[in-house]
Amino acid sequence: MTTNYFSMTYLFSGTVLVCAIIALWRKDIKAIIYSVAFHGVALGIVGFSEGLSRHDLALVQAGIETFILKGIVFPILIFRIFNRSGGQRDVEPLINTTASMLYTSLFIGIPFFSIGRLPYIASSPQSKLVPIGFATLLVGFYILITRRRIISQIVGLIIFENGISLIAFLLISGLPLLVELGESLDVLLVVIVLRVLAITIQSRIGNVDLAEMKELHD
Amino acid sequence: MLIDLILILPLTSILLSLLFRWSVVLGATLAFFNLALLIFGIVLAFNIETTGPVTAIDATFYADSLSSFMVIVIGLISFLSSLFSIRFSIKELAKNQSTLLEISRYTLLTQIFIFTMLFAVVSSSVAMIWVAVEATTIATTFLVGFRKNKKALEASWKYIIICSVGVGLAFVGTLFFYFASAHIGGPISSSRPVSLDWTFLIKNSKKLNPQIIKFGFGFILLGYGTKTGLAPMHSWLPDAHSQAPAPVSALMSGVLITVAFYTILRFKAITDIAVGRWFSQDLLIAVGLLSLLLATSLLITQKEIKRMLAYHSIEHMALIALGAAAGSEIAIAAVLLHILGHGLVKAILFIASGEMLITEGSTEIAKLKSLLTHKPLLGGIFGVGLLALLGLPPFSLFTSEFAMMKSEISVGLGWVVGISLVLMAVIFGVVVSHARHILVGESSGRQTLKTSKLSNPIRASRLTTTPLVLGLILSAAIGVVSWPLQTLLLSAAKVISG
Numbered sequence: 001m002t003t004n005y006f007s008m009t010y011l012f013s014g015t016v017l018v019c020a021i022i023a024l025w026r027k028d029i030k031a032i033i034y035s036v037a038f039h040g041v042a043l044g045i046v047g048f049s050e051g052l053s054r055h056d057l058a059l060v061q062a063g064i065e066t067f068i069l070k071g072i073v074f075p076i077l078i079f080r081i082f083n084r085s086g087g088q089r090d091v092e093p094l095i096n097t098t099a100s101m102l103y104t105s106l107f108i109g110i111p112f113f114s115i116g117r118l119p120y121i122a123s124s125p126q127s128k129l130v131p132i133g134f135a136t137l138l139v140g141f142y143i144l145i146t147r148r149r150i151i152s153q154i155v156g157l158i159i160f161e162n163g164i165s166l167i168a169f170l171l172i173s174g175l176p177l178l179v180e181l182g183e184s185l186d187v188l189l190v191v192i193v194l195r196v197l198a199i200t201i202q203s204r205i206g207n208v209d210l211a212e213m214k215e216l217h218d
Numbered sequence: 219m220l221i222d223l224i225l226i227l228p229l230t231s232i233l234l235s236l237l238f239r240w241s242v243v244l245g246a247t248l249a250f251f252n253l254a255l256l257i258f259g260i261v262l263a264f265n266i267e268t269t270g271p272v273t274a275i276d277a278t279f280y281a282d283s284l285s286s287f288m289v290i291v292i293g294l295i296s297f298l299s300s301l302f303s304i305r306f307s308i309k310e311l312a313k314n315q316s317t318l319l320e321i322s323r324y325t326l327l328t329q330i331f332i333f334t335m336l337f338a339v340v341s342s343s344v345a346m347i348w349v350a351v352e353a354t355t356i357a358t359t360f361l362v363g364f365r366k367n368k369k370a371l372e373a374s375w376k377y378i379i380i381c382s383v384g385v386g387l388a389f390v391g392t393l394f395f396y397f398a399s400a401h402i403g404g405p406i407s408s409s410r411p412v413s414l415d416w417t418f419l420i421k422n423s424k425k426l427n428p429q430i431i432k433f434g435f436g437f438i439l440l441g442y443g444t445k446t447g448l449a450p451m452h453s454w455l456p457d458a459h460s461q462a463p464a465p466v467s468a469l470m471s472g473v474l475i476t477v478a479f480y481t482i483l484r485f486k487a488i489t490d491i492a493v494g495r496w497f498s499q500d501l502l503i504a505v506g507l508l509s510l511l512l513a514t515s516l517l518i519t520q521k522e523i524k525r526m527l528a529y530h531s532i533e534h535m536a537l538i539a540l541g542a543a544a545g546s547e548i549a550i551a552a553v554l555l556h557i558l559g560h561g562l563v564k565a566i567l568f569i570a571s572g573e574m575l576i577t578e579g580s581t582e583i584a585k586l587k588s589l590l591t592h593k594p595l596l597g598g599i600f601g602v603g604l605l606a607l608l609g610l611p612p613f614s615l616f617t618s619e620f621a622m623m624k625s626e627i628s629v630g631l632g633w634v635v636g637i638s639l640v641l642m643a644v645i646f647g648v649v650v651s652h653a654r655h656i657l658v659g660e661s662s663g664r665q666t667l668k669t670s671k672l673s674n675p676i677r678a679s680r681l682t683t684t685p686l687v688l689g690l691i692l693s694a695a696i697g698v699v700s701w702p703l704q705t706l707l708l709s710a711a712k713v714i715s716g
Contacts, residue, residue: 119429120401127397137390141383150375157382164386164393171397183389186352190382193359197378200363201371216372216457 005053006125008045009170013129015042016166017108020139020159024100027093029151033078036155040070043162047169050126059169065184066165074158074191081198082151094146107138126170133170137163150198154191161187220262221274221281221340224289227255228333235326239318245304248329252300255336256293262286263706273342280342280416283710284554288339288480291558295472295565296332298685299465302569303328305681306465309576324364328466331357335477345414347481348385348392351445354474355381361466362458373457380454384444387437388481394434395419395488398426416484423491432497435489438482439501445478447532448539449509456516459528464572467524471531472565476557479538483550486542487714499543503634506539514641518648523571523581526652527564530607533645534560540638541622544629550711552621555703559614559693560607566689567603569682570596577676583652587659596678597657599686604653606693608646613690614697 019039023032044067051059093100111134121127140160144153168183231251238244263286266272271282281289303325310316316324334357338350355378363374392414400412402425413419419426444451455475459467486498513532520526534556541553573596574589575581589597606613623635696703 115433118433119427120397137386144379144383153379157379160383161386164389167390168393171393172400183349186349186356189356190352190378193356193378197359197363197371197375200366201375204366204371205368216369216376216461 005049008049009053009126010129012042012045012049013132013166013170015039016046016162017132017136017139020136020163021101021104023155023159024104024139024143025097027097029082029149032152032155033075033082036078036158037071037075039159039162040072040074041067043165043169044068044071046166050169062169062184069184069188070158070162070165073188077191077195078151078154078158081154081195081202084199084202085151094148100142100146103142104139107142108135111135111138129170130167133163133165133167135163136166139163150201154194154198157194158191161190219274220258220265221272221279224255224258224262224336224340225279225333227251227258228329228336231329232326232333235322235329238322240307240322240325242304242308244325245300245307248325249297249300249304252293252296252332255332256290256297259286259289259293262289267705267709274340277342277415278346279340281340282713283706284480284483284713285339287554287558287706287710288477289336291476291561292332292335292339292473294558295469295561298562298565298569298689299468299472300328301685302468302572302682303465305576305679306463306572320364324361324463327357327361328469331361331466331469331474335473338477339480342416343414344392344395344416344419344481344484347484348389351388351442351478351481352382352385354477355385355445358458358462358466358470358474362462364463364466365461370461373454373461377454377458380451381445384441384451386441387444388441391434391437391439391441391485394430394437395426395485398430398434398492401427401430419488420491423488426488426492428493431489431492435485435493435498436501438485439498439505442478442482442485443505446475446482446539447509447535448505449512449532449536452509452512452532455532456525456528459531459568460522460524464524464568464575467527467572468565468568471528471568472561475531475535476538476561479535479542479557483542483553483714486545487716490545491716495545499545502539502543503631506536506543507634507637509533509536509539510638510641514644517645520652521583523574523583523586523656524568526583526649527567527571530645530649531560531564533642534564534607537619537622537638540626540631540634541618543634544622544626544631545715546625546629547708547711547715549622549625549629550714551704551707552618552625554707554710555614555696556618556622558703559618559696562689562693563603563606563613563615566686566693567600567607569686570600570603573678573682574600577678583656586656588657590657593678595683595687599683599690601653601657602690603686604649606690608649609642612694612697614693617697 016039019035022035026032044063047063047066048060051063111131115131115134121130137160140156140163143159144156147153231248262281266283266286273280307321310321331354334350334353338347341347341350359374359378362377363370396414399419402422447455459471489498509532513529513536517529520529538553538556541549571581578586606615609615609619626635
């Protein structure tokens with residue numbers, strides 16, 4: 001019984017990372033948004049199955065919440081910003097895709113060598129997977145700093161936050177519900193604020209390329 | 219009971235600003251509430267001094283002397299800021315720069331901002347502190363982008379992206395602290411209590427696994443360090459502080475960044491016992507010196523007052539980090555005094571710069587000349603404020619900087635003091651030359667023409683200048699007479715230095 005849950009956790013934690021890498025690899029914004037949606041769904045399933053295997057109701061709840069929020073609500077919000085921007089489909093990363101993929105191998109390798117060696121990490125099958133969360137976090141951060149479009153930056157931030165949620169699901173057995181709730185509420189608010197801000201920027205400046213926002217550079 | 223009151227008060231302010239459109243009466247009421255907050259903070263500090271730490275609502279909230287000290291700082295700066303908010307709002311409406319709705323929204327967000335900071339300093343769980351610090355970012359994003367022009371929107375975008383990432387990293391750090399506390403004395407077992415409460419963590423800190431804690435503290439310092447404005451993720455600070463309206467800049471620079479540092483101090487106390495003091499010391503020195511170097515090199519080229527003040531904040535946060543690195547009780551007490559002194563003076567200067575924007579129409583250094591001759595009081599406040607900020611006696615920043623450096627030397631960090639003195643001397647030179655230009659710089663021909671054209675120049679308001687003068691006197695008084703602050707500072711420092 002429990003073994004099945006573990007294989008679920010393994011499979012979908014991997015999916016979370018793979019979807020993040022797909023978002024980094026693809027240039028078509030629609031494809032990126034779809035992979036972020038699937039990424040959120042997979043994350044929700046990890047939380048859900050982990051909760052079931054540990055008989056932890058709070059974690060099950062957090063999994064369902066994540067599923068709805070990050071798998072459905074966030075992608076819809078990003079799609080709305082995308083539609084308002086008049087459908088420029090391609091992102092132009094500052095660093096080309098081949099080099100990005102090379103860096104990605106580092107993002108996966110470094111966490112396994114550093115965090116994988118911390119005491120107690122290998123003590124449970126779940127916490128062994130924590131480096132995957134860190135790899136996801138790094139991929140998100142990389143998207144955030146190498147992309148200049150508003151949508152790509154929001155995508156980067158969401159992937160970054162999802163990496164953190166994955167770490168939380170795997171590292172902690174039963175984080176207090178209040179904390180879990182506070183965390184997802186905060187992330188939801190950040191995304192809503194970002195959406196409103198993005199729309200204000202679009203309507204005031206009419207430009208979704210942040211590279212042209214250089215007024216405040218020192 | 220007192221903690222409840224301290225939280226109910228700003229909640230009432232939020233409710234009031236939700237229910238009513240902005241008016242002078244509402245503004246004055248909110249200012250009065252913030253003054254009450256300051257008084258409650260002082261009463262709380264006296265209470266804790268006699269009876270020890272207090273808790274509220276099932277120990278969800280917890281206040282020791284350190285928390286009460288932070289409540290006092292928040293109350294003081296909020297009061298000053300909300301007084302100037304009245305003047306700011308009146309002028310915005312009179313010049314038709316903002317609608318009544320925008321001003322009402324601004325007031326509401328400012329009160330939410332103050333509430334989230336208070337929530338952070340009286341929460342017992344380090345996870346709830348995290349939630350509150352994240353909430354400060356959400357509340358302030360639209361305040362930074364208040365002007366809705368290109369610059370302001372750019373600043374608020376940068377602000378929310380960089381701070382969300384930073385605070386996200388802090389959450390990872392918090393998770394590692396939780397992981398360590400779940401593994402006290404071996405593998406996880408369901409029978410042992412696990413908690414993220416500060417009291418639990420500090421009590422059991424000897425039993426926490428040092429390797430995990432080291433990892434966690436690294437993330438905590440990087441994460442909350444972002445919100446404090448420490449390098450390497452400081453770049454949001456000058457933009458946000460210069461673009462936000464002056465009362466918000468005063469709050470952000472005066473307390474928000476030190477609330478984030480307060481959190482670092484709490485984690486430092488746990489880390490010091492679990493790992494040993496050398497670890498946090500090394501990290502804080504590295505971060506502090508890097509920030510100081512960055513602040514100095516970028517301060518030189520600044521052309522705008524608020525941006526200059528913002529870089530000055532990075533400098534002072536760096537000094538605080540270096541003081542905390544020394545780690546002794548006296549050093550931490552000096553750090554706390556510096557938090558208070560810097561908050562007060564920085565708020566005064568930001569408010570003065572806001573008044574300059576109203577009366578002179580600009581905060582660009584090149585456009586401001588001989589302020590002292592045509593606006594003696596405002597110019598005087600600005601000049602004296604800058605001297606206080608640069609750490610000249612008798613102001614409290616001198617006392618705290620002196621005490622921090624003394625304790626740094628006493629733990630063998632003389633070289634750090636040497637480097638920081640050199641960099642501070644550079645900053646001193648730059649700021650004094652800017653100040654001379656602003657205050658007594660000779661008016662060029664064009665400038666005279668422009669000033670004479672304004673037959674009825676706008677005068678600085680008493681409502682603004684009186685509290686600022688009082689604030690400067692307070693800052694000098696704190697620097698000279700240590701009573702009754704000394705007892706509070708020392709017992710608050712004991713919370714951190716053990």
